[in-house]
Amino acid sequence: MYVMSFVQLNLEKTCLYENETLSMSQTCSIEDEKHKGFRKQCGVVAGTEINITNGHTARTNLLIDFNLSCSHWFFQEFGLTIFTTAAIVAVPIMSMLADKYGRKPIIVFSAILAFLANLAASFSPNYAVFLCLRAIVGASSDTYLSVGSVATCEYISEKARAWITVVYNVAWSLGMVWTLLVTLMTDDWRWRYFIVVFPGIYAFSLWCFLPESPHWLIVKNRTEKLKKYIETANRINKKTPDFSECQQSSHHEEKHESFKALLGSKKLIWILFANGFIEMVISLVYFAISFLCAELGGDHVRAFLFSSIVEIPGHVPNWLPYVVIALFSFISATLAFMLNETKNTKLPTDVESLTNPTEAADLAAYCSSTSSSTVSSISKKNTKSSKKHRLMRI
Structure with missing residues (x-):
């Protein structure tokens, strides 16, 4: 990028x-x-x-x-614009495919496709071919980023999810530093583009080392693959977890809501709008600074390095962008205060539980109360009940 x-x-x-x-x-x-x-x-x-x-x-x-x-500047920047445009179109479709066919195949396919399209782009004979390849790169890159983010939350327990942001930001910054190092290796734009994407070759190893999401395996009832996942996790972590803590007597069926149902929930629309606006402002502030940093100040290498490590702009642009960014930031902060707290709160299972939070709370209380002792108690009651029925039949 x-x-x-x-x-x-x-x-x-x-x-x-x-x-x-x-x-x-x-x-x-x-x-x-x-x-x-x-x-x-x-x-x-x-x-x-x-x-x-x-x-x-x-x-x-x-x-x-x-x-x-x-x-015109619009055509000059189209290499970035078409990246995002293709992502907007592709990600919703690929996310649905990830729900149907699994997280792993979509992540691996999109990562390999992004790598190959990036390599091909460095040999583009003209701008039209370059833009087509950039569209493929944008669609596939945002696909494995989006699906991978979901899969990561499904791999990792709730207690350890705070580390996801740390690892993500460190990796992102290292990628920016790698981009800077490549620009110091050569000034040929084709070689720069070719070399900078070369670490993406790791994508070919994902099929061997990336496991399928255990959550997806449970939802799709892939029992045998789930057993192998648990065995591998136990062997690597050298720890056997007690599954009675998360055992339930009934399986909760995952629902796929219709578009009409989503539009019928005012609360869901509000949450989507508020979070969407906040995400837009975050992206606006971040990318406005990071993409322009190479042009700020006299030394573009030093400016980009500062942006990569501490993300401090090397130059003060005109006052208007600052006013816009500041205004949007204040609006985002206001919206964030108006959103519900999510800490120690179970995610809603569908639109109805979102609209009626008491239902979600009841489900959360039920899940947390279901432990090994509870299961054992239910089992004993069932045993006594079956004996009673047998005596009655006799």
Whole structure:
């Protein structure tokens, strides 16, 4: 993701005409007052020439390599935009497939596909091919990120889930530092793109070492695979857990709600809106700073390093973005205060239990009260009851 900041750094360009420097727009349209009659792009008018003043060439910058030096900023940033657009379309579909076919195959498939598409993108013959590959990268990368986040919560017990964020953030920062190191190895944009994605080769080993989600195995009643998972976990952790603590006398059936049911719950819509807005603001603040950090200050390497490690911007942009970000942040904080507390609270099982929290509380109380002693007590009562029925029959 972040390598895009280095393979298409902004170009500083001027228009030369008969030893004069003419003012021009971002799209290279001549705007010089003395030459209003040109009304064309620099480089098209005879005698004019575009001069890149910050030293970039077709080898170092994909904008020049793909003849996008004078294109609109929207097309120049489309390599990032199409990444997100493809993810928005693909992730909901792939998440449903992960519910049907399992977390592991979707994670492994998308991780391998992202790696291969990234490698192919570094050999793109033109911008159209590059954008198509970037779309595949965006769809597959956000798929294994989203499905992997769900699977991680299913792998790890509730008491240890606080470590998920720590590990995730450390890995993310290390990835940014790796991107920076690659930019110091070479200034060729194709080599930068090729080398930076190379650690993704780990994806081919996931099929051998990544287990299927135990939660998914339980829901789909894959008993044999679940037994193997437990045996492997016991062997690696050198500990045999007491499953009577989580044993229940009845199996809770997982429900898949219809879209109509989701829209019918005002509370669910409110939660989706509040959390969605908060997530949008977090992404806006984070990516606005991190993607621009390579352009902030005089030394883009140092600025990116600071952003990777401590995430401090190296330069103060115009006041308007700060006002917008600050306003959104205050709104997000307000929404966060209005949301329900989730600590030590069981997640709702469906829309009805979300709307009627007492039902979810009753279910949580029932689950927590079901222990080995309770199961034993029920078993004894059933035994006495069966004896009584036999005597009555006699």
